Amino acid sequence: MILFILEGEKREPQIYKTMQYLFLDSDSKNEILVSYCNNIYSLYKKMKQHDIFNNSGSDIVHILKEELSENKINTVLKDIEYSDGFSEIYLFFDYDIHIPDKFNKISIEEQNNNVTEMLEYFNDETGNGKLYINYPMIESIRYFKKELPDNDYIHYTVNLDSKKSFKELANEESFYKNMDFISFKMNKKTLKIKVPDNPEKIQKLKNNWNHIKNLNVKKANYICFENDVLPKVKSEINQLAIFKSQVSAYVLPHQKIAILNAFPLFLYEYTR
Template sequence: MILFIFEGKKCEPRLFETLKHLFFAKETEPFVCTYNSNIYSLYSKLKGYDVFENVTASGNTVTILNDILQKKGDDTLADILEVDVSEIFLFFDYDFQESRLTLEENNRHIGEMLEYFDDETENGKLHINYPMVESVFYTKQLPDKDYLSYDVTREKCHNFKALARDFSFYNSFEHLLISGNKNEKEEKKLLKQQTAKENWLHLTDMNVRKANFICVGVDAIPALKENLAQNNIYENQLAKYVNTESCRVSFDKSYPKGALIEKYTAFINLNPKYYAAYRDRAILYTHIGKYREAVADNQLLITHNERVWSDAIINKVEALFFLKDYDEALKVANHYFAICEKPTAECYRIRAEIFRKLKMSDEYKADMRESKRLRKEEKNRIW
């Protein structure tokens, strides 16, 4: 039996059921248990069993967790014997915003947890969601070419679920789930299953590449999975993101965009008429969430020559979208479509997202249809 221990009882088990259906061999025997509290609570409970100092406690994970859960009135593991479990996997959020202890204390505790839960055939294997499981929802349309750049500060993690919901291309987790409707037609079920599988494969590729980037600075699939050990990812998160002036965590950043912006600014100060530098700086501003600065740089290009720098118009639209100024974003987007002879699929998708936020359903559907049609044309031209 393989034991999966999740932090929460709502989101994670639903996602797991889809993963099990899509990717697990039929003979696999998983058992799911939810802890229903965060990783720092689990640490404090485990301390009471002296597991981090007492080596004799090693290998008794099922027994200890059952005791902890039963004290909370949860009998989920009551009938599970240690000898029946071949592998144990634990999935918990980093919960960057947790403030009952200092950040340094929290980080030390997670370090101890990762050291203890480092082997699925022994005490168990701990996997950390950065900053929380909802990061799987923080994407544009999959595959998301910008995923490598996403990170979030500790301050913003207090409202990360809403942040992810507002940013996401998707309205919910439904794009990652198989159908649970017994009355749904088989054709629709199969289509939803195929869509979910494709999206999970995209997410897997994006997250493995991102983990490798966090660890070694290379956007690629690593040759060995050992290169992405959980403690290695964690140490690099701390060194490159958490223990920095901006105090942030990368979703699962890559190059230091702040330093690049400083270089572009210095260059622009010396070469104020080199307009390509404003374009590149505007893109960097958007990536790090400085949307007002992005709007200003794009507007400078538009004022200079909006037909030469027509991309600046759609880039301004995107920045306005993230500022939630949807009415102004739509006004600027419509101007772009009026002067641009051949808007791309991505431009239609961006305007469609504005329509979605403004609850303009017919317009949203029309732009999404055109975006998909143009993407198909682009693929045909490539092949």
């Protein structure tokens, strides 16, 4: 059994399930998708309260069952007590860092320290789990200013002090105004797929996914090593290396974030 812990309950399941249908051999019946419906900093705070980082005996499954006990998650996890009930665990969350203000009083340094600790803890899908980060958030999956393949994507960044949310910027600046170019629509929890009525649509989605995977993998390599090529070794662009390079090369010196999406990187690593 594989557990996927997603930050949101709309975009992320839609993206993952489309990607699974197009590329992965995994059996959806052998997977549990959980939407945490809160950000990575909230999850970090809850983990600290449970003293999980010091191996207190509690784990991510306990937190999910506690936090979402009033939702459907209480049903899907009711027979699972610990994380070792899963063969693999993956988490997908947004970086979504903010300059401190009257609503968010956590310093940039503290926010980055929180994410570092999370990435160090969730560094193995067969252990505690493996965390993937969207920069700055899930909408980066469609932030292309030109039709794919957009080779300028490697240089796209967003300012930390932007007056507009990244979702607003994506709506205004992206060539793609919705997710149709990369995903099927969903009817509640089920993808709306017409097979074999629309093979051209399926092939178009595959082509776009392959473009997006290559662009994000190359950009991850560029963020880490300033090389606009596919890395020779997949592990060179691991999630902690990407994060540290984001902070040292973009966030701290320039108050910027290099736009990058986690799902294509997951696909790149998962399909060996």
